[in-house]
Amino acid sequence: MASGISVVTTTFNERENIKELILRIRSVLSSFQYEVIVVDDNSSDGTLNEAKLYADIAVGKVREGQTKGLWHGMKLAKFPTIITIDSDLENNPEFIPVLIEKLINFDLVVASRTILPRFSEQLASKTLGKMLGVSDFFSNFRAYKKETIAENLKGGETFGGELLVVAKENGFRIGEVFFEPPNRRRRPRIGGKIRANLRIINATLKCFIIYLF
Numbered sequence: 001m002a003s004g005i006s007v008v009t010t011t012f013n014e015r016e017n018i019k020e021l022i023l024r025i026r027s028v029l030s031s032f033q034y035e036v037i038v039v040d041d042n043s044s045d046g047t048l049n050e051a052k053l054y055a056d057i058a059v060g061k062v063r064e065g066q067t068k069g070l071w072h073g074m075k076l077a078k079f080p081t082i083i084t085i086d087s088d089l090e091n092n093p094e095f096i097p098v099l100i101e102k103l104i105n106f107d108l109v110v111a112s113r114t115i116l117p118r119f120s121e122q123l124a125s126k127t128l129g130k131m132l133g134v135s136d137f138f139s140n141f142r143a144y145k146k147e148t149i150a151e152n153l154k155g156g157e158t159f160g161g162e163l164l165v166v167a168k169e170n171g172f173r174i175g176e177v178f179f180e181p182p183n184r185r186r187r188p189r190i191g192g193k194i195r196a197n198l199r200i201i202n203a204t205l206k207c208f209i210i211y212l213f
Contacts, residue, residue: 042061112139
């Protein structure tokens with residue numbers, strides 16, 4: 001459907017994963033016109049230098065979190081279709097064509113996990129997700145039409161939630177597909193179990209405020 005696809009990912013200490021991710025994206029999109037954009041959130045392990053070897057665009061920025069990293073990369077995108085994907089290999093790049101196909105009938109499509117491991121993610125999806133029509137509110141494996149990108153952000157770190165809320169507020173059509181996620185890695189970027197749940201609950205509250213007010 002699209003004349004070109006921009007794939008955006010954010011990184012924070014993902015040096016061991018970024019090469020594999022980009023090469024898999026390139027293999028999947030070999031028949032498309034596309035670009036791969038990496039926005040590094042001030043990694044300390046050399047992720048940015050590694051990304052520059054394989055990505056079309058790799059830029060570093062001060063550490064502000066996943067939401068602003070994604071938004072920054074989306075602003076750099078030159079193509080009308082934008083795919084956002086996590087850099088930790090928990091999102092399967094081979095699933096990207098499914099998102100692209102679904103986008104024909106929607107403005108934004110979320111690839112929802114069939115299993116949500118954290119209770120905070122389950123809570124967000126049963127509340128905000130239900131209001132927005134998706135089963136996995138915090139999945140950042142998404143396909144966007146470029147016009148859905150927020151003009152600015154006001155919620156701070158919402159783990160991509162604000163991007164979804166703003167699209168809904170602006171009347172864009174949101175669709176959904178499902179995928180079975182792999183096991184979560186031992187040291188997730190968001191933090192351990194207690195810290196991660198607290199951060200997600202905080203992000204959920206921010207999104208409620210943005211959506212309701």
